[in-house]
Amino acid sequence: MTNHTQAAGSCEQEASDPSDRRSFLSMLTMALGLSGGYGALALMAARFLYPAKPPARQWMYVAAIGGLEQGGSVLFSAPNGQSISVTRLAEDGVVEDFIALSSICPHLGCKVHWETQNRRFFCPCHNGAFDAAGEAVSGPPADSHQNLARFPLKVENGNLFIEVPLA
Ligand code: FES
Incomplete structure (x- = not known):
């Protein structure tokens, strides 16, 4: 009877030992904290190794080069809403005759x-001048x-094209 009572007491002590539960909870908390910390570190390393892609760009038709005389400008609206002034500065028959610049002043946004x-x-x-x-x-x-933003241009088959961001 004494042995039975001791055995039952030992079982009760094992099942409800508060120090075991506390150490289990502290180990669980530590494991969760470590995995969260390493996860954040892995995410930062991935962003460093694979940076965000630049916005997609596309070549778009502007005008036939014969239709734009020296000193003339056409206003071009990019798909992302940017307003761009394409101006013919010379008539040498090369793409450098043209320039495409934002038509929005970088100071406070006037045209x-x-x-x-x-x-x-x-x-x-x-009275801002460029x-x-x-x-x-x-x-x-x-x-x-603050300079005007510039956009690439190319001439193909007598037509002028501009490279602009899509979004
Ligand atoms: S908005 Fe001020 S100079 Fe253009």
């Missing part, structure tokens, strides 16, 4: 336009080194 007589792009809002390559030369854009 810029090409002035043939001054050979510059001009923003009337605060040279033929879109580099800010006077006014607030020049003070803060």
